[in-house]
Amino acid sequence: MTAVFEKFIKNPAIREFLIQKIGEEGLELVEILFKSKKYVSEFVLAEHTGIYVNTVRSLLYKLYENKIVSYTRKREKSRGWYIYSWMLHPEKLLDLLINKRKSMIKEIKLKLEAPAGEQKFYCKKCDVKLPFSSAMEYNFLCPSCYKPMTVFSEKTINRQNKKLITKLEKEIEELSEIKELLKTEEKKPKRSKK
Numbered sequence: 614m615t616a617v618f619e620k621f622i623k624n625p626a627i628r629e630f631l632i633q634k635i636g637e638e639g640l641e642l643v644e645i646l647f648k649s650k651k652y653v654s655e656f657v658l659a660e661h662t663g664i665y666v667n668t669v670r671s672l673l674y675k676l677y678e679n680k681i682v683s684y685t686r687k688r689e690k691s692r693g694w695y696i697y698s699w700m701l702h703p704e705k706l707l708d709l710l711i712n713k714r715k716s717m718i719k720e721i722k723l724k725l726e727a728p729a730g731e732q733k734f735y736c737k738k739c740d741v742k743l744p745f746s747s748a749m750e751y752n753f754l755c756p757s758c759y760k761p762m763t764v765f766s767e768k769t770i771n772r773q774n775k776k777l778i779t780k781l782e783k784e785i786e787e788l789s790e791i792k793e794l795l796k797t798e799e800k801k802p803k804r805s806k807k
């Protein structure tokens with residue numbers, strides 16, 4: 614399981630998502646939940662990480678928004694408050710990231726297929742883009758820096774978009790690989806206690 618976890622947590626897409634959601638400190642919670650594969654009380658999590666119970670709960674709630682964790686809660690009879698226990702669903706996170714990339718690829722491909730449209734003029738320095746008719750009014754000089762503008766090439770954009778698709782496809786491949794690893798891990802018979 615440790616090897617799978619290493620792959621999981623070191624994957625740039627997964628790491629980026631988790632840090633954005635719950636920060637570096639939250640990664641420790643993910644590690645404990647990933648390895649335990651069952652519901653863990655927030656008090657146990659707090660004790661093992663040194664993170665306040667309330668913070669544990671608010672961090673994990675952020676993952677709950679995407680169904681990456683689930684919880685059960687029990688009422689503490691003597692004090693009347695609820696104690697939450699959390700479980701991680703790493704496959705849900707993988708699906709989320711894979712689907713996000715798939716829809717990005719779809720969107721980019723639509724753009725690639727769209728007709729090039731009217732010729733445009735471009736100033737790289739100022740990032741100003743004008744249609745032919747407006748550029749002519751300015752004598753094809755950038756309205757902001759007065760330097761000559763260049764013909765804006767759809768080819769450059771297409772090249773950049775194709776590169777992005779390749780990058781996204783590679784990320785999907787890596788994420789799918791981790792998903793497979795998780796599945797095989799689950800199928801392994803659990804060691805029986807003697």
Ligand SMILES: [Zn+2]
Nearest residue numbers: 736739755758
């Ligand atoms: Zn300019």
